[in-house]
Amino acid sequence: MEKSMTARNFNEKLPFKVKLAYGLSGYYSFITWTAFSYYGLYFFTDVVGLSAVFAGAIISLGTLWDAITDPVVGGISDNLKSKYGRRRPLIIGVALPFVILSILMFTNWGFSEPVANVYFVIMILLYYTAQTVLDISSSALGSEMTLDYDERSTLATYKNYFGLMATVAISPTLVLVAYFGGWFENADFGWSLTLGVYMIVALVFIFILWRTTRGYERHREEGISKFSIADIKELFKNKAARIVAIIFALGIFSNTINYAIQVYYFTNYVQLTEGQIASITLVFGVASIIGAWIVDILMKKFGKKLAWIIGVGSEGIVLFAMVGLFIHPGQIGLIYALVILMAVGNAAVYQVPWAMIPDCVDVTELYTNKRMDGIIFGIIAFLQKASGALGAAFLGVLLSAIGYSEAAVQSPETVSGIKNIFGFLVGGLYIV
Numbered sequence: 001m002e003k004s005m006t007a008r009n010f011n012e013k014l015p016f017k018v019k020l021a022y023g024l025s026g027y028y029s030f031i032t033w034t035a036f037s038y039y040g041l042y043f044f045t046d047v048v049g050l051s052a053v054f055a056g057a058i059i060s061l062g063t064l065w066d067a068i069t070d071p072v073v074g075g076i077s078d079n080l081k082s083k084y085g086r087r088r089p090l091i092i093g094v095a096l097p098f099v100i101l102s103i104l105m106f107t108n109w110g111f112s113e114p115v116a117n118v119y120f121v122i123m124i125l126l127y128y129t130a131q132t133v134l135d136i137s138s139s140a141l142g143s144e145m146t147l148d149y150d151e152r153s154t155l156a157t158y159k160n161y162f163g164l165m166a167t168v169a170i171s172p173t174l175v176l177v178a179y180f181g182g183w184f185e186n187a188d189f190g191w192s193l194t195l196g197v198y199m200i201v202a203l204v205f206i207f208i209l210w211r212t213t214r215g216y217e218r219h220r221e222e223g224i225s226k227f228s229i230a231d232i233k234e235l236f237k238n239k240a241a242r243i244v245a246i247i248f249a250l251g252i253f254s255n256t257i258n259y260a261i262q263v264y265y266f267t268n269y270v271q272l273t274e275g276q277i278a279s280i281t282l283v284f285g286v287a288s289i290i291g292a293w294i295v296d297i298l299m300k301k302f303g304k305k306l307a308w309i310i311g312v313g314s315e316g317i318v319l320f321a322m323v324g325l326f327i328h329p330g331q332i333g334l335i336y337a338l339v340i341l342m343a344v345g346n347a348a349v350y351q352v353p354w355a356m357i358p359d360c361v362d363v364t365e366l367y368t369n370k371r372m373d374g375i376i377f378g379i380i381a382f383l384q385k386a387s388g389a390l391g392a393a394f395l396g397v398l399l400s401a402i403g404y405s406e407a408a409v410q411s412p413e414t415v416s417g418i419k420n421i422f423g424f425l426v427g428g429l430y431i432v
Contacts, residue, residue, distance in 0.1 A: 014146055014155075014216070021212030022145070023158025024205040025138035030163040031198050032102040033131065035170045037259035038281070041396065047188055048108050048116055052404055056396015058117075062124030063389035069132045070381040074140060086217060087141040088210055090133050095206045098130040099199040106195045108188040136381060138209070143358040145216045150300055156355035157296040160347060162205075164292055167285030169198055174274040238367070241360040245380050248353040249387035251312060254429040255349050256391030257421065258319075264399070265422045268410050271329050283336055287343035295347045299355060308352040315345020316430025323423030345430065353380075395421070 014022075036059075044055035076090075105123045108116075142155050173194055181190025236242050266272045266280065291311075298307035318341040327334045361376050402417030404410060410418075 013148065013151060018145075018212055018216060019155060019158050021209045022138075022142055022155055023162045024209050025135075025142070026159035026161060026163030027166050027169070028098075028202040028205050029131070029135040029138060029159075030166040031169060031202050032098075032105070032127070032195070034163075034166040034259075035173060035195065035198065036105070037256065038170060038263060039173060041260045041392070041399075042263050043106060043108075043191060044120065047191065048120070049113065050116065050120075052396050052399040054117065054396075056393045056399070058121050058124055059396075060389040060393035061121065062128045063385050063392060065125050066128035066132050067382040067385035067389065069129060070136055070385065071379045073132050073136045074376070074379070074381075087137040088213065088217075090137040091141075091206060092210045094130050094133040095203060098127075098134050099203050101127040101130050102199050102202075103192055103195045107192040108186075110186060110188070134206075139354070139357075139381075141213060141217065143361055145213070153296060153299045153304070153355045156351050157292055159354065160292045160295075160351035161289055163350060164285055164288040164347060167288060168282055169201070169285075171280075171282035171285055172278045173281075175278045178274060238360060238363050240356075240363060241376070241380070244353055244356045244360055245383045247308060248380060249383045250429065250432065251349040251353070252384045253387040253391040254426055255346075256388045257395050257429075258426045260392065260395055261418065261422045261426070264404070264418050265323075266335070268415050269329060269419050270327070270332070270335060272332065272335070276332060280332075280335055280339055284339035284343065284346070287340045288346045291343035291345075291347035292351055294344050295351050299352065304352050304356055308348055311345045311348025311352065312430050313345075315342050315348075316427045316432075318342055318345075319423055319427030319430065321427075323419065324427060325423070353384075 040059055041052070041055055044050045044058075045052050050058075073090075101123065105120070105127045109119070111119055142159065145155065176194040176197070177190040178187075179190070180193040181187030183193070184190065236245075263277065266277045272280065295307055295311055298310060302310075318338065322334065322338045322341070327338065357376065357380055360380075364376060398417075398421055402421075403414045404418070
């Protein structure tokens with residue numbers, strides 16, 4: 001029989017297996033998103049053959065659609081009544097569609113350009129709908145599992161740990177694509193099979209979380225108001241929520257450009273091979289996982305605000321100095337040093353705000369007497385993803401402006417522009 005959280009001490013420590021299982025949500029929430037962030041624009045421009053501007057635009061469209069649906073899904077999950085809790089039926093129900101859509105989004109069927117344009121617009125919208133249901137439900141579940149301040153930081157750390165594992169998982173993407181592509185007459189299906197491997201793991205993790213978190217929803221029987229414009233006004237009366245929303249939005253805007261520009265920078269400026277890019281991404285992922293535990297220590301020892309300043313600020317300084325000034329083509333040793341030094345900031349961009357949002361939920365409940373975990377996660381996620389959409393569109397325009405063409409050897413001016421975007425633009429945004 002499930003143990004009701006209404007009978008629990010809300011501040012009790014969660015069992016290790018529950019925290020570990022909840023952490024798995026980081027992998028399945030981020031695996032496709034991470035692959036898409038690193039390789040989505042490259043896949044559209046260099047594999048499918050879409051223009052950089054159109055590719056950036058449809059990525060932005062999908063992210064914006066994701067943002068719009070976030071608070072709506074949050075409100076639905078707040079009001080769902082089920083013997084299995086409010087969040088978990090949504091998590092298990094969307095699991096298989098999420099997996100299938102993730103694979104289809106990286107499938108090039110060889111359509112003509114007009115048909116391909118329509119196909120990928122549809123796939124992106126459907127994928128982001130499924131991703132919204134999965135991620136918002138999982139995030140809100142974590143918010144209601146405990147009220148303990150440090151325990152919430154730990155939950156955010158576990159989630160971020162497995163989210164960063166997604167970076168490790170996608171590190172051999174280009175190598176796997178080339179290997180699996182040899183199995184098919186259309187080598188582009190190597191992308192589909194590679195995503196299929198990643199998504200099998202995601203499906204297993206979704207089921208483990210669904211099973212292990214049974215009985216840990218605190219507010220399962222409480223009625224909570226549905227999403228409305230008034231909820232947005234209530235939330236942003238809370239100064240802390242305004243600050244969290246702003247830093248998260250700016251951080252995601254920067255990170256969107258950061259992830260997407262890396263493959264262009266490594267390929268065109270540093271002139272790395274596919275195997276070298278895979279090894280760099282692997283080192284970045286492993287270092288970021290270690291960075292997640294450093295961020296957890298910083299949050300508990302110095303507070304979440306200082307952890308954010310140290311983590312994100314240091315990444316900005318490293319990018320501005322090393323990419324903007326010191327690294328030259330062929331210096332792979334410095335590239336390894338770069339991604340290691342970026343690791344703590346890469347972890348902090350997501351980990352710290354996600355640890356802060358449940359605190360915003362508590363403050364809002366104090367003043368409004370309404371518990372709105374899903375709605376608040378949805379509203380802040382809306383701002384986060386809208387900024388990500390803006391970042392993707394902005395990068396597409398920037399690539400076009402510096403003369404990038406998928407069908408030609410890049411000019412020295414274009415290659416220099418790629419370096420400046422990565423070092424000075426992204427680094428400067430992190431410092432801001």
